[in-house]
Amino acid sequence: MMWYIPLMPISTPATQTLDLLFVPYRVFEHPHPPGSLEQAARERGQAPGQIIRSILFRYEKENFFLTLMAGPGQISWRKLRAHLGVSRISMATEDEVLTVTGCTVGTVSPLGLSRPIRILADVSVFKPEEISIGSGARGVAIIIKSADLQRVLGKIEVGQFC
Numbered sequence: 001m002m003w004y005i006p007l008m009p010i011s012t013p014a015t016q017t018l019d020l021l022f023v024p025y026r027v028f029e030h031p032h033p034p035g036s037l038e039q040a041a042r043e044r045g046q047a048p049g050q051i052i053r054s055i056l057f058r059y060e061k062e063n064f065f066l067t068l069m070a071g072p073g074q075i076s077w078r079k080l081r082a083h084l085g086v087s088r089i090s091m092a093t094e095d096e097v098l099t100v101t102g103c104t105v106g107t108v109s110p111l112g113l114s115r116p117i118r119i120l121a122d123v124s125v126f127k128p129e130e131i132s133i134g135s136g137a138r139g140v141a142i143i144i145k146s147a148d149l150q151r152v153l154g155k156i157e158v159g160q161f162c
Helices: 013-020 037-044 077-084 094-101 146-153
Strands: 026-029 052-059 063-070 089-091 118-122 130-134 140-145 157-159
Touching (some): 013 140, 037 140, 077 089, 140 146
Parallel strands (some): 063 118
Antiparallel strands (some): 052 063
16 A cells, blocks of 8 residues: 655644544545545555445434444435434535535544534444544545544444444
């Protein structure tokens, strides 16, 4: 695997959070934004299941929650609705993603969010020893031990959501 070392250190709210908590991590910057999950995994030297996707959903009028899932997994809307005890959920719009998380779609990290938010993680997220998550910057990932991410996130809801 070839690592790209940026000339200027990359600093995002997610990396700042990890730095403040003295949590070890590595930053990986893609030479060009990857076109697929498989390409991103290959460039990072990981399996697709090690890439954690963060997707923002809305329920009721202004209630948002962030879901974390491993790689190619597909979130079960039925399981999310049952877990939340609601009959309707929808994916957040691009504007809502930016407002709620402080990140653009495709860069969302569960760390350094612009406001507190409920986080639901599928159990598959924490199975690999090492994973990568969004950093808040396009084409840049944070590679971290899954146990460290779980510890930093604290009281999140972990379940079978895929």
